[in-house]
Amino acid sequence: MGICLKTVDYSETSQVVYFLTRDAGVVNLMAKGTKRPKSKSGGAIDLLAEGQVVFSQKNPETLGLLMEFSETVSRTPLRRDARRLNVSLYMIELIGKMLPEGDPHPSVFDLLHNALERLGQNDAPPQAVLAFFQWRFLRHIGLLGQLNTCASCQANICEIPPDAGLYFSSQQGGILCPHCHAPTNEKFRITPPCLAGIGALLTVTKGQKATLPETQAVEVNRLLGYHITHQLGRPLKMTKYVISTGTRE
Numbered sequence: 051m052g053i054c055l056k057t058v059d060y061s062e063t064s065q066v067v068y069f070l071t072r073d074a075g076v077v078n079l080m081a082k083g084t085k086r087p088k089s090k091s092g093g094a095i096d097l098l099a100e101g102q103v104v105f106s107q108k109n110p111e112t113l114g115l116l117m118e119f120s121e122t123v124s125r126t127p128l129r130r131d132a133r134r135l136n137v138s139l140y141m142i143e144l145i146g147k148m149l150p151e152g153d154p155h156p157s158v159f160d161l162l163h164n165a166l167e168r169l170g171q172n173d174a175p176p177q178a179v180l181a182f183f184q185w186r187f188l189r190h191i192g193l194l195g196q197l198n199t200c201a202s203c204q205a206n207i208c209e210i211p212p213d214a215g216l217y218f219s220s221q222q223g224g225i226l227c228p229h230c231h232a233p234t235n236e237k238f239r240i241t242p243p244c245l246a247g248i249g250a251l252l253t254v255t256k257g258q259k260a261t262l263p264e265t266q267a268v269e270v271n272r273l274l275g276y277h278i279t280h281q282l283g284r285p286l287k288m289t290k291y292v293i294s295t296g297t298r299e
């Protein structure tokens with residue numbers, strides 16, 4: 051199974067398609083003739099398309115050849131809603147930028163598949179789906195950072211009042227307490243709703259139930275979006291459509 055992360059037009063009739071496959075990770079494939087309306091794929095392969103991918107690739111560093119693609123999942127409900135669609139496009143861009151090619155990550159495939167399924171449901175809150183997705187993805191690739199104790203002095207964050215002045219430093223890989231953040235310029239202010247959202251996500255990570263209200267999800271996404279931008283050295287193309295730039299303190 052594979053989900054289309056990125057496409058590049060190659061010629062009148064062909065595309066280069068990046069798929070996240072469940073078993074082989076990200077693969078980069080020449081899709082010959084897919085843009086013909088009568089092709090087996092039924093026309094050009096779209097972003098987010100998911101289905102059975104048959105391909106041949108000599109080694110992960112070279113362009114492989116797509117032999118067959120049959121879409122098995124309809125993303126129509128998701129494509130009809132700009133907010134849901136934008137969140138989905140952000141997720142595939144993030145994976146495309148952060149996962150190396152040819153390195154299998156079945157749990158990331160499942161994470162993306164489940165998040166896209168959820169976003170296709172009318173009752174799903176897009177920002178909460180995104181917060182869970184970013185959280186789990188960053189944790190999987192080891193970039194989530196330290197969020198329950200101060201990254202510098204190890205003070206327990208739970209014991210610090212939420213309005214005492216907490217920051218997150220992408221470079222230092224975690225939260226900095228009111229005593230430790232002063233010397234650091236690269237930092238992001240953690241608002242009380244953001245801290246509450248982090249608490250909810252930590253609870254869920256432990257396998258316990260917690261709810262993540264949209265206001266908290268928006269703040270958590272701002273934080274994780276900041277972290278990702280810092281790690282990549284620039285924002286993702288979709289960041290401005292998906293991550294709130296709010297300056298609420």
Ligand SMILES: [Zn+2]
Nearest residue numbers: 200203227230
């Ligand atoms: Zn500290």
